[in-house]
Amino acid sequence: xxxxxxxxxxxxxxxxxxxxxxxxxxxxxxxxxxxxxxxxxxxxxxxxxxxxxxxxxxxxxxxxxxxxxxxxxxxxxxxxxxxxxxxxxxxxxxxxxxxxxxxxxxxxxxxxxxxxxxxxxxxxxxxxxxx
Ligand code: HEC
Numbered sequence: 001x002x003x004x005x006x007x008x009x010x011x012x013x014x015x016x017x018x019x020x021x022x023x024x025x026x027x028x029x030x031x032x033x034x035x036x037x038x039x040x041x042x043x044x045x046x047x048x049x050x051x052x053x054x055x056x057x058x059x060x061x062x063x064x065x066x067x068x069x070x071x072x073x074x075x076x077x078x079x080x081x082x083x084x085x086x087x088x089x090x091x092x093x094x095x096x097x098x099x100x101x102x103x104x105x106x107x108x109x110x111x112x113x114x115x116x117x118x119x120x121x122x123x124x125x126x127x128x129x130x131x
Contacts, residue, residue, distance in 0.1 A: 022062060023072050030059035030091075034118065037098075041111055046102060049110075056117070057095050063088035073128060080127045087124040091117055 036052030039045070063069050069088060070081045094117040101110035125131065 019068070019071060022068075026059040026062040028059075030056050030121070033057075033059060034121070037114055041107070041114065044107075049102065050099070053095050053098055056091065060088060060091045060095070064092075074130075077127050077130075084124045084127055087120045090120040090123075094120065 033052040033055030036048050036055065038052075040047070040049030040052060063085070066081060066085050069084050070078055073081060073084060094113050098110050098113045098117070101107070101113060122131075
């Protein structure tokens, strides 16, 4: 019985640790993507912008699962999962729109979407970090 409990606790902490690792990985991929997009806009390098958007989409896939979003929120912020989830959805939408504007060579419009995306990052971080 005791052993079972210890084992269960062990498994649980490994699960939590790997969830944190997934979160940090996803965030770091998105961070890298955001930096590439910014670099690309400033240097007018469309290839780097598109590479960055791909990274952001990849990093954001973890948040297509609302349960994972809830899990990554602090215990006193779980009730704000909808706001956090909407921020993640906005990032997905923004990525699509940015690509559409790039295809249309509407670069200024694409940078507006980029700003909205940064704002979506901060919206979720403001919940997580109690800004
Ligand atoms: C749905 C919520 C949510 C969204 C949207 C979100 N993040 Fe995060 N982010 C988190 C959580 C939770 C943490 C971990 C807690 C912390 O660092 O405050 C985090 C942490 C981070 C970190 C620190 C990672 C580390 O290794 O410590 C970076 C970098 C980051 N996010 C980048 C981004 C970028 C860039 C975007 C937008 C493209 C973004 N995040 C959007 C929830 C989110």
